[in-house]
Amino acid sequence: MRSIILNEITKTWSYTAFRVIILLHFFLFFLVVLSTSAMDITVPGFSTSHLYQFPNIWEYFPWVASWFNLLLAILIIVMTGNEYSFRTFRQHVVDGFSRIQLLSGKAFLILMIGVYSLLMVLLFSLIFGFIFSNDYSDGAFLNKTYILLVYFVQAIAYMSAGFFLAVLFRNTALAIVLFILYRLIIEPVFRLFFPQGARLYFPMKAISNLTPLPEFLSISSGNQAGAEGVDTLSFREMGLMAEDLPVLVNLLLALGYTALFISLAYLLLRKRNL
Amino acid sequence: MKPARSSHSKITELENILETLNLSKNYGRITAVKDLSLEVGPGHVFGILGPNGSGKTTTLSIISGIIESNAGTYRWFGREPRAGMRKNIGSLIEVPNFYPYLNLTRNLSIAARIKDKPLDDIERVLKMVNLWERRKSRFDTLSLGMKQRLALSSVLLGDPDVLVLDEPANGLDPEGIAEVREIILREREKQKTIILASHILDEVEKVCTHVAVLKNGQSIARGKVHELLAVDDPVIVSCPEPDKLKEEIIRAGLSKSVEKNGNELLVILKKGKEAKDINEFAFSKGIILDRLETRKTSLESQFLELVK
Numbered sequence: 001m002r003s004i005i006l007n008e009i010t011k012t013w014s015y016t017a018f019r020v021i022i023l024l025h026f027f028l029f030f031l032v033v034l035s036t037s038a039m040d041i042t043v044p045g046f047s048t049s050h051l052y053q054f055p056n057i058w059e060y061f062p063w064v065a066s067w068f069n070l071l072l073a074i075l076i077i078v079m080t081g082n083e084y085s086f087r088t089f090r091q092h093v094v095d096g097f098s099r100i101q102l103l104s105g106k107a108f109l110i111l112m113i114g115v116y117s118l119l120m121v122l123l124f125s126l127i128f129g130f131i132f133s134n135d136y137s138d139g140a141f142l143n144k145t146y147i148l149l150v151y152f153v154q155a156i157a158y159m160s161a162g163f164f165l166a167v168l169f170r171n172t173a174l175a176i177v178l179f180i181l182y183r184l185i186i187e188p189v190f191r192l193f194f195p196q197g198a199r200l201y202f203p204m205k206a207i208s209n210l211t212p213l214p215e216f217l218s219i220s221s222g223n224q225a226g227a228e229g230v231d232t233l234s235f236r237e238m239g240l241m242a243e244d245l246p247v248l249v250n251l252l253l254a255l256g257y258t259a260l261f262i263s264l265a266y267l268l269l270r271k272r273n274l
Numbered sequence: 275m276k277p278a279r280s281s282h283s284k285i286t287e288l289e290n291i292l293e294t295l296n297l298s299k300n301y302g303r304i305t306a307v308k309d310l311s312l313e314v315g316p317g318h319v320f321g322i323l324g325p326n327g328s329g330k331t332t333t334l335s336i337i338s339g340i341i342e343s344n345a346g347t348y349r350w351f352g353r354e355p356r357a358g359m360r361k362n363i364g365s366l367i368e369v370p371n372f373y374p375y376l377n378l379t380r381n382l383s384i385a386a387r388i389k390d391k392p393l394d395d396i397e398r399v400l401k402m403v404n405l406w407e408r409r410k411s412r413f414d415t416l417s418l419g420m421k422q423r424l425a426l427s428s429v430l431l432g433d434p435d436v437l438v439l440d441e442p443a444n445g446l447d448p449e450g451i452a453e454v455r456e457i458i459l460r461e462r463e464k465q466k467t468i469i470l471a472s473h474i475l476d477e478v479e480k481v482c483t484h485v486a487v488l489k490n491g492q493s494i495a496r497g498k499v500h501e502l503l504a505v506d507d508p509v510i511v512s513c514p515e516p517d518k519l520k521e522e523i524i525r526a527g528l529s530k531s532v533e534k535n536g537n538e539l540l541v542i543l544k545k546g547k548e549a550k551d552i553n554e555f556a557f558s559k560g561i562i563l564d565r566l567e568t569r570k571t572s573l574e575s576q577f578l579e580l581v582k
Binding site for chain 1: 335338361376387389390
């Protein structure tokens with residue numbers, strides 16, 4: 001296992017495209033959260049700065065980070081596609097790796113990138129949370145932190161889908177294009193042919209629903225309204241958003257899809273010639 | 275206490291390093307390998323010869339674990355193949371496969387970790403192929419010959435007892451070919467088992483102890499190289515009186531056949547006779563020879579005859 005890990009680190013860290021995409025991911029996220037924090041819209045009873053306070057920030061930052069999961073999936077596609085275009089998967093098997101060891105290398109890479117993105121969100125959440133929050137009491141601070149782990153599962157699930165497509169097509173460009181098309185067009189259109197309840201079980205929908213759009217209205221006006229004893233309506237209550245599955249069900253669905261993508265990738269690796 | 279035996283001594287005790295039994299591989303309707311059975315013994319330098327598309331690379335790819343056969347089996351070291359076994363077999367299949375953006379040392383460190391070989395060995399193998407000075411260069415800056423030598427250095431990591439080389443001199447200039455041949459001969463001297471697929475017949479002839487000739491995925495001839503070469507080599511003789519000499523040779527029963535071609539005679543000698551016997555015989559008959567030469571039948575001509 002040690003050799004698998006050291007090899008993945010050698011391959012990735014020396015690869016310029018990898019560093020560029022990771023830096024791009026980091027700075028894009030930073031840029032978005034920084035610029036939106038600078039655009040504080042405050043009217044009586046409503047302030048967007050509430051989004052940056054504990055515990056709302058645990059909900060808001062993972063949601064923003066989820067926009068950039070596409071980059072992480074592309075990164076995995078590039079790194080896996082390279083193994084085919086450089087024919088190094090083939091060479092690794094010739095040198096003595098089994099198919100499961102090839103898979104383990106990429107699973108480790110997915111995990112490593114997932115941990116990086118989790119730490120990135122954690123770091124920025126803490127920095128911005130401490131800057132914008134007034135209440136550091138334990139309850140407020142820790143409430144909703146579980147969303148970070150949910151975000152971690154989401155990032156892993158996206159990257160696993162990317163990995164599966166890269167193994168399926170063995171071509172980086174084709175896998176990236178199809179991943180984007182499937183994510184943005186194919187699955188959303190396909191879902192339209194199914195009843196509302198069934199749509200929530202599609203892979204991309206289930207994975208993206210792990211970090212749903214935060215209730216901006218209730219968060220932004222919640223504190224003020226709560227203080228004044230006024231109930232605020234959520235997007236869902238206003239009929240602007242469909243009902244989601246419970247988080248735990250969504251989480252299990254995403255984990256199931258992750259296992260499915262990885263298993264299918266392994267089957268392809270085992271059955272096909274390298 | 276008995277000293278521990280080296281892996282090499284254990285290997286030389288084996289009957290066969292590699293056995294393939296009725297290996298077959300189809301790509302759709304195309305048969306790449308058909309019912310191929312081979313045995314490679316310890317210390318053999320086993321050449322696999324054949325024209326393009328004869329199944330050489332497919333055979334080596336199957337025994338290297340990168341493609342699955344449709345039928346048949348193979349055994350390494352008398353056992354069912356497992357991924358871990360390949361760590362002790364240095365294989366170069368087709369082209370060198372490395373990460374273009376990594377330098378030579380990093381590329382070899384990846385291979386060494388996969389093979390569970392010490393990283394210290396990288397210096398030794400790079401020096402063996404004269405690439406130590408380029409160790410910090412990226413793989414994609416190397417010439418084709420250097421890439422091939424790097425692939426050979428990767429094969430030699432950990433000093434494996436068995437080497438599988440598919441067209442190791444592919445794309446090399448004459449100097450590069452000579453270097454590769456030098457490396458293979460050095461490994462042969464160490465009693466290593468080498469399986470070498472090549473279309474360079476001269477290479478096989480000079481390096482290999484055994485050879486199998488493939489055609490359309492099937493073995494059409496195999497054996498020791500010197501046995502395959504053990505055919506009647508013609509002797510070319512020329513003299514001022516070729517007709518007289520021809521009659522005398524036939525009368526004396528020296529030859530299997532004599533053909534006249536201008537002033538020259540093409541003599542196929544009987545078993546046990548040598549070219550010098552013709553010289554002595556002609557002198558005894560008062561005939562002075564202008565030319566006496568044994569034309570060696572090359573593996574190439576036999577190979578072409580076989581695959582015709």
